[in-house]
Amino acid sequence: MGSSMANHLITNGHPLHVHNRTREKAEALLERGAIWHDTPESAANAADVLITMLGLPSDVEQVYFGKTAGGGVIAAAKSGSLLIDMTTSSPRLAERISSVARERNIEALDAPVSGGDVGARNKSLVVMVGGEEEAFHRGEPLLQQMGQSVTRLGPAGSGQRCKLSNQIAVAIGMVAWCEALAVAKASNLDPSAVQDVIRAGAAGSWGLTNLAPRALNEDFKPGFLVRHLVKDIRLAQEEADLQGLRLPGLEVAQKLYELLEKLGYGEAGTQVLFHHYETNRGVG
Amino acid sequence: MGSSMANHLITNGHPLHVHNRTREKAEALLERGAIWHDTPESAANAADVLITMLGLPSDVEQVYFGKTAGGGVIAAAKSGSLLIDMTTSSPRLAERISSVARERNIEALDAPVSGGDVGARNKSLVVMVGGEEEAFHRGEPLLQQMGQSVTRLGPAGSGQRCKLSNQIAVAIGMVAWCEALAVAKASNLDPSAVQDVIRAGAAGSWGLTNLAPRALNEDFKPGFLVRHLVKDIRLAQEEADLQGLRLPGLEVAQKLYELLEKLGYGEAGTQVLFHHYETNRGVG
Numbered sequence: 292m293g294s295s296m297a298n299h300l301i302t303n304g305h306p307l308h309v310h311n312r313t314r315e316k317a318e319a320l321l322e323r324g325a326i327w328h329d330t331p332e333s334a335a336n337a338a339d340v341l342i343t344m345l346g347l348p349s350d351v352e353q354v355y356f357g358k359t360a361g362g363g364v365i366a367a368a369k370s371g372s373l374l375i376d377m378t379t380s381s382p383r384l385a386e387r388i389s390s391v392a393r394e395r396n397i398e399a400l401d402a403p404v405s406g407g408d409v410g411a412r413n414k415s416l417v418v419m420v421g422g423e424e425e426a427f428h429r430g431e432p433l434l435q436q437m438g439q440s441v442t443r444l445g446p447a448g449s450g451q452r453c454k455l456s457n458q459i460a461v462a463i464g465m466v467a468w469c470e471a472l473a474v475a476k477a478s479n480l481d482p483s484a485v486q487d488v489i490r491a492g493a494a495g496s497w498g499l500t501n502l503a504p505r506a507l508n509e510d511f512k513p514g515f516l517v518r519h520l521v522k523d524i525r526l527a528q529e530e531a532d533l534q535g536l537r538l539p540g541l542e543v544a545q546k547l548y549e550l551l552e553k554l555g556y557g558e559a560g561t562q563v564l565f566h567h568y569e570t571n572r573g574v575g
Numbered sequence: 576m577g578s579s580m581a582n583h584l585i586t587n588g589h590p591l592h593v594h595n596r597t598r599e600k601a602e603a604l605l606e607r608g609a610i611w612h613d614t615p616e617s618a619a620n621a622a623d624v625l626i627t628m629l630g631l632p633s634d635v636e637q638v639y640f641g642k643t644a645g646g647g648v649i650a651a652a653k654s655g656s657l658l659i660d661m662t663t664s665s666p667r668l669a670e671r672i673s674s675v676a677r678e679r680n681i682e683a684l685d686a687p688v689s690g691g692d693v694g695a696r697n698k699s700l701v702v703m704v705g706g707e708e709e710a711f712h713r714g715e716p717l718l719q720q721m722g723q724s725v726t727r728l729g730p731a732g733s734g735q736r737c738k739l740s741n742q743i744a745v746a747i748g749m750v751a752w753c754e755a756l757a758v759a760k761a762s763n764l765d766p767s768a769v770q771d772v773i774r775a776g777a778a779g780s781w782g783l784t785n786l787a788p789r790a791l792n793e794d795f796k797p798g799f800l801v802r803h804l805v806k807d808i809r810l811a812q813e814e815a816d817l818q819g820l821r822l823p824g825l826e827v828a829q830k831l832y833e834l835l836e837k838l839g840y841g842e843a844g845t846q847v848l849f850h851h852y853e854t855n856r857g858v859g
Contacts, residue, residue, distance in 0.1 A: 382762070405773070405776045405777060405778070406776060407777075417772060417773075417775065417776050419772055440772070440775075442768065442771075442772050444764050444765070444768055444769065444772070445763070445764055445765075449764055452758070452759060452762050452764055453759065453764060453768075453769050453772060453773070455758065456755040456756065456758055456759040456764075456769050456773060456778075457755070457772075457773040457776065457777070457778040458778075459751070459754050459755040459758060459778075460751045460752055460754075460755035460773060460778035460779075460780070460783065461777050461778050462751075463747065463748075463750055463751035463754060463755075463824070464747075464748060464751040464778065464780055466747055466751075466823075466824035467743070467744045467746075467747035467748045467750075467751060467780075467824060468744055469824075470743050470744075470747060470822045470824050470825055471740040471741070471743040471744035471747075472740065473820060473822075474736070474739065474740055474743060474811065474814060474815050474818060474820060474822070475736060475737065475740040477815075477818035477819075477820050478666070478736050478814060478817075478818055479729070480728055480729055480733055480736055480737060480740075481728070481729075484726065484728055484737075485728065485737050485740050487726075488701060488703055488724070488726050488728070488737060488741075489689070489701075489737070489740060489741040489744060491701065491724075492689045492690060492701050492741065492781065493689060493691075493741070493745050493781050493782070493785075493799070494689070494740075494741045494742075494743075494744035494745050494748065494781065495744075495780065495781040496744070496748055496751075496779065496780035496781065497776065497777050497778070497779040497780065498777070499744065501777075515777070527758065530758060530762060531758050531761075533762075534758060534761035534762055535761075536757060536758060536761050536852070538754045538757075538758070539750075539827045539830070539831070540747070540750035540751060540753075540754050540824065540827050540828075541754055542827075543823045543824050543826075543827055544824075546823070547823070568820070
């Protein structure tokens with residue numbers, strides 16, 4: 292996703308300094324004029340605005356606060372620069388980055404996205420931003436080059452919190468259409484006919500329209516990986532715990548998706564849950 | 576709903592014989608020329624096609640097989656007539672009605688609908704039909720006068736099974752957006768802003784678009800009653816049990832909605848679940 296997003300910035304004429312753990316992934320950008328750096332810190336030190344798109348919150352922590360030679364991008368970034376983390380990560384970590392950065396006269400935004408690989412390529416990402424208003428006004432024009440909508444939800448961490456809300460609805464929504472169609476199929480109805488009849492009404496959802504047909508076709512290619520959803524569900528559960536809120540629906544989704552990962556479906560698309568209901572009779 | 580639906584039939588010139596437990600509810604139809612009957616059996620005996628829209632499966636059983644004076648509409652209906660039950664009811668009961676009716680040379684369809692009061696008034700109901708093809712071809716033109724789509728899903732009981740699939744997706748879908756927005760609100764985000772950002776993407780659902788704004792406005796008017804959803808969830812659980820399928824997501828929705836009914840919210844709209852997450856921190 293990162294390289295698709297960076298590509299839009301180059302197209303719009305922004306000089307780009309780039310780093311990736313795997314240099315080959317940056318080759319296309321380098322051919323278009325981006326400048327390679329061997330470490331995140333080196334790239335951070337060269338730029339006015341640093342944008343990161345990583346895997347896990349632990350990666351974000353490493354890159355921003357790293358105990359390694361480079362010492363992390365907050366230490367390396369220029370005074371007055373802006374750091375934007377677009378990874379789906381922990382709201383608390385986003386708050387910590389923002390507050391440590393501020394001490395060094397650096398601004399920070401958390402700006403996770405929804406829309407996936409395809410959204411990154413087509414500039415149709417939805418960008419959810421947390422951070423100070425001033426920092427937002429500075430980062431907004433850049434973020435708009437990568438997405439269809441860019442919204443500030445509140446102070447540091449708010450972008451992450453909004454993204455976690457999104458993932459909660461995604462995860463439980465998946466359970467909703469899988470259980471609906473699993474019963475239909477088990478009782479010898481044509482689940483495609485059922486999907487076709489119910490998707491336009493009160494049972495309708497993005498997943499029922501877009502993922503159910505793939506699942507019914509036994510197409511379990513990602514889309515969105517099971518192991519990424521497992522990660523996001525955990526982050527959402529953490530946030531709910533901190534707010535003293537119990538989410539029994541999300542607990543079910545968590546159990547099911549952790550089981551799927553354990554069963555070896557971590558690299559499959561999230562719609563593989565339907566297959567699980569078929570083969571394991573929904574044991575959650 | 577029954578009177579709105581009957582109204583479309585009168586508008587299209589069908590002579591109508593009607594019965595309701597509460598005669599006043601039929602007054603508007605009587606003024607438009609419908610003929611009153613004091614019992615369902617009397618109406619059934621006067622008609623070529625009998626259409627029922629009742630409350631619970633126990634009402635359906637009573638009306639079709641009643642042990643009372645009238646003896647039920649299957650016994651009272653004319654040989655060669657067609658019975659259409661549009662109540663959301665048990666698939667097994669629909670099968671039993673169809674098979675007993677067939678012995679008396681009477682055809683039967685189960686034809687539950689989605690779309691609610693508003694759909695019944697606007698002819699935008701989705702009609703899900705189970706029964707023999709021949710019976711379907713006979714009933715279809717009448718059903719099309721009440722809905723935007725009329726689909727046969729298979730033999731007797733299939734309409735009910737499709738409707739239960741619909742209700743499963745509805746019930747769990749409600750849990751999905753409620754938990755998503757409950758966390759957002761608990762962590763001091765503006766839940767309306769979150770709803771606005773996430774509804775267009777993979778988190779999107781009919782409920783998030785149509786019911787969440789009402790819930791956020793503390794408008795808990797039905798829509799669809801909590802106690803009706805409780806009834807439908809039970810029917811769906813029964814069906815899943817018969818298929819040997821476990822539906823952990825539906826179990827959560829059942830617990831929550833049964834709790835809401837117990838707490839006195841039976842007559843509220845189903846979106847009242849959001850209020851529950853706010854006031855009881857999601858204890859399910």
